[in-house]
Amino acid sequence: xxxxxxxxxxxxxxxxxxxxxxxxxxxxxxxxxxxxxxxxxxxxxxxxxxxxxxxxxxxxxxxxxxxxxxxxxxxxxxxxxxxxxxxxxxxxxxxxxxxxxxxxxxxxxxxxxxxxxxxxxxxxxxxxxxxxxxxxxxxxxxxxxxxxxxxxxxxxxxxxxxxxxxxxxxxxxxxxxxxxxxxxxxxxxxxxxxxxxxxxxxxxxxxxxxxxxxxxx
Numbered sequence: 462x463x464x465x466x467x468x469x470x471x472x473x474x475x476x477x478x479x480x481x482x483x484x485x486x487x488x489x490x491x492x493x494x495x496x497x498x499x500x501x502x503x504x505x506x507x508x509x510x511x512x513x514x515x516x517x518x519x520x521x522x523x524x525x526x527x528x529x530x531x532x533x534x535x536x537x538x539x540x541x542x543x544x545x546x547x548x549x550x551x552x553x554x555x556x557x558x559x560x561x562x563x564x565x566x567x568x569x570x571x572x573x574x575x576x577x578x579x580x581x582x583x584x585x586x587x588x589x590x591x592x593x594x595x596x597x598x599x600x601x602x603x604x605x606x607x608x609x610x611x612x613x614x615x616x617x618x619x620x621x622x623x624x625x626x627x628x629x630x631x632x633x634x635x636x637x638x639x640x641x642x643x644x645x646x647x648x649x650x651x652x653x654x655x656x657x658x659x660x661x662x663x664x665x666x667x668x669x670x671x672x673x674x675x676x677x678x
Contacts, residue, residue: 469651471536530675535593
């Protein structure tokens with residue numbers, strides 16, 4: 462899976478998850494209001510005030526608890542770190558774009574750090590990084606390369622791929638994209654999700670807000 466597949470499908474999964482959570486939150490909170498809980502004046506809330514408790518859109522609910530902008534970046538985080546290191550700086554020894562950050566150890570350390578920062582400071586920004594990294598490892602099917610996934614338990618070395626130049630690596634990616642359905646279909650799905658998400662931002666006039674603050678109105 463390449464760029465659009467990782468970013469788009471991770472975003473889609475997060476939106477679906479936020480949709481399930483928002484519906485559950487609304488059903489629990491809204492049930493109490495429908496049972497006749499009093500408003501500030503002691504009576505039932507008037508109909509115009511009840512609209513404030515309507516279920517928010519899934520994307521809006523998502524942006525309240527997990528920055529979508531950071532989520533998009535985190536869906537590519539292992540590649541952002543590993544590709545330059547493995548393909549460029551360590552090309553002679555590794556020539557592999559799936560190394561340290563494609564390991565379960567990296568995911569565990571990232572998640573534990575996110576939990577610590579949340580419990581100590583109330584900081585939640587690392588949770589999108591943890592979520593995006595976990596989906597990246599799943600979409601890359603890292604269980605097929607257990608020596609990398611469970612590094613360093615199964616050994617301290619990574620598989621060495623035979624990419625002598627950057628051009629040969631690009632040619633390999635293009636070939637896979639054009640030849641294998643399990644590569645180009647996720648890319649197509651991811652592209653559709655990204656386009657749909659962009660359409661939501663444009664329709665709500667939230668493009669600038671999203672770019673500057675990572676929020677959706």
